[in-house]
Amino acid sequence: MSQEAILQVRDLHVEFETNDGTVHAVRGIDLDVMPGETVAIVGESGSGKSQTTMAIMGLLASNGRARGSAKYRGQELIGLPERKLNRVRGEKITMIFQEPMTSLDPLYRIGRQIAEPIIHHRGLSAKAARARAIELLDLVGIPDPARRIDSYPHELSGGQRQRVMIAMALANDPDMLIADEPTTALDVTIQAQILALLADLQKKLGMAIAFITHDLGIVKRFADRVYVMRGGEVVEQGATAALFAAPQHPYTKMLLAAEPTGRKQPVAAGEPTLLEGRDVEVVFGGGGGWFTRSAGEVRAVDGVSVALRRGQTIGIVGESGSGKSTLGRALLRLLPSEGTVRFGDKDISGADKRAMRPLRRQLQLVFQDPFGSLSPRMTVGQVVTEGLKVHEPGLPARERDRRAIEALKEVGLDPAMRNRYPHEFSGGQRQRIAIARAMILKPSVVVLDEPTSALDRSVQKQIVDLLRDLQKAHGLSYLFISHDLAVVRAMADHIIVMKSGRIVEEGPTDAIFDAPREPYTQALMAAAIDGTPFRQAVQT
């Protein structure tokens, strides 16, 4: 290595004091970042990849402690007093975060938020700082920056906010940018745009980027070198191409192979239709409903027709705000809607809560967020058996317990865990609990609302396998809502592409993936599946 590394981390440890004793989040890792290069730190949740950078930036939670050494151009950062540290962070090393919704202060205009660090670090006048802010907004591709600079964060879309975050990070011409999962919360098409922007900016400005992600697809197209982390240690590192071509460590191999595989065979044409919606419409708004962002009516689902046959899996794909979750809930009569919904041979369009209650047993729902969908005050056993209490109130406690054991075993959990509380489980385990809660009632239709989106890749694969096994064993019909095309491809035999509440395209899985007709579908496929590195895409 001819060049001096701008960031040199040696034997870094991070520990947290908790109720259960010390948790060793990072266990002595070494890391180098050369000027102008892109380093990816890859790992699943809990691998310590974020805590590593937090420790370098001095941003650990109050119960955290860092040991070891992290040098920026020879200057030790660990244990540096706050004032000196501030001269490095925010000026030489800057950071962008995962959640663009919460990392901007909603009370200030974005211009002020960008200008503040410029004024602070460079001592520019307010006017000069504003000019610089406009320049930066232009740089990150915000249209009409002179007007946009006076917007509040809530007036911008998620992608635009992430651009503003990047503009803030670039304000002082940093040597190094730490990007902590900057695209995870964004839709696939926006994700691609943001990554292309980062690649482009790096080429123009020549800074180094440390890119933290769990998504190997991004790494492959974006990074020069990769560090693979697991359990607080670096298990493998190397140049991206070499590492992807010949992974050494079994964990890396497992990560690379974690893409869900397999295809679902279409069901026979003679299978009866179980759940059918015709011209379903859901309108929010008027009197300030649940999801109204702006005043006035929002037509979340606009004349959609779906027919789910027994044993079938319909994948509904689309970006956030396309109305796919709303459609799922409208079909289960959890939201009021227009149009006809039929379950079996019953018309349930006008059914109220009471009339729906006996049918709920047949129609189940699994949610996206395994952290939010389990009540934190109930034990797993109570969570799983709640449905039984409703639908079979006469069941003795012993029998309920036996069914819970059965259901937990079926989803691959140790039934001995049923007296524990949800917060003691990992994301994947919680999602299994949520699935067990639905399965214990032996439903015939399950709406899966992004059941794998909040999970790590390797866990995703397990959940997909589990769902497939359950479908085979019980002849279930799934309505699989997701923005993740790889998962949908593995799960569904029929696909509906939605945009702004309407169906854009629909057809058998292979037809949609192999020969998308509509430009929107093509764009979606290109952003998600396309293997071209972003840099090349930028250059052409």
Next chain:
Amino acid sequence: MTTDTAIPAEFPPAGRSLGQDAWLRLRRNRAAVASAIVLLLLAFAGIVGPYLTPHAYDRIYPQYVRAPASLEAYPKEDAIVPAFQRVLERARVEIGEVEVSGTTVRAPVSSGEPLDPRIVRYVDRSDLFSNARLEGEDGNALAEGATSGVMVANVQRLRFLFGTDANGRDLLSRILIGIRISLAIGVLASTMALLLGVTYGAIAGYLGGRIDNVMMRVVDILYSLPFIFFVILLVVFFGRSFVLIFIAIGCTEWLDMARIVRGQTLTIKRQEYVQAAEALGVSDAGIVRRHIIPNALGPVVVFVTLLVPKAILLESLLSFLGLGVQEPLTSLGLLIAEGASNMRGAAWLLIYPAVTLTAILFALNFLGDGLRDALDPKDR
């Protein structure tokens, strides 16, 4: 098939709930733990104390009006002789030199006529002396018709650690009974506010829409009633009673609780686990009971620890104004009110009840702070 069923269903490992987690955090908070201990001790003193003190809280000692707080027993040595003389003067006998030895006092008495043995009653009537008897000079019982003898009496030693009040009642006993009454009112009023407020708020928040609107407007209307006015009205209507006080306080304090719980409910009902319960077909009552109320309890518990001191203070205010508990029963607020009026000459009448009340309030507030920190999910 049979091998698989051998699951130790009897003793599955119990998990640690959020409550237990919070408890662990609370235990590490020294101020909160100390406060909890102080509170427990005070509550124990309030419950058991009145039975252990030598004086009943309503016993009046006319000789010891406003006796200052003292570790020594009353009467003081130098007060015995003049008191004994004063008593014997009433008996119209001539008195020799009074001598005090240990717990007995003796003085030679003589009269022109034979001594009437009934004069011992003059001595017995005093709070200071008991078991008065007339003896001959030789120590035996007085002979019939003797004109001189020795008046012997036991000195009754009484301790007033906190002194006595303006009516001559032991302040310590009164403070103990005051702790009992004040804590009882605080806890009962808070419980009432808790039950009313949590149920009302959870129902309003969960049902939402027009029902919520109507229910919360009712709360707004009740809010606009002046508290004191409301209490006076109640007292005039139903007469003064202990039950009425905590009903009055509970009736005004549940409004805050209802608002807090409603706000919590509004956020909780959008949580996915509530939607999941809806999708399972759980009834509204079941959702409110099993999901909404348990998850709203964190802030509620904190609010209750702050509500108890508030109720105690309100009771003090009512008692201070003469609308609270009735004499001879007392509460800390009443004691402070009495102390305030006797502040000039008898500062201890103000100091001891005030210190007790302050200790209770401090402890409750510290405990509330500790609970808030312990239950705060952001710290997790």
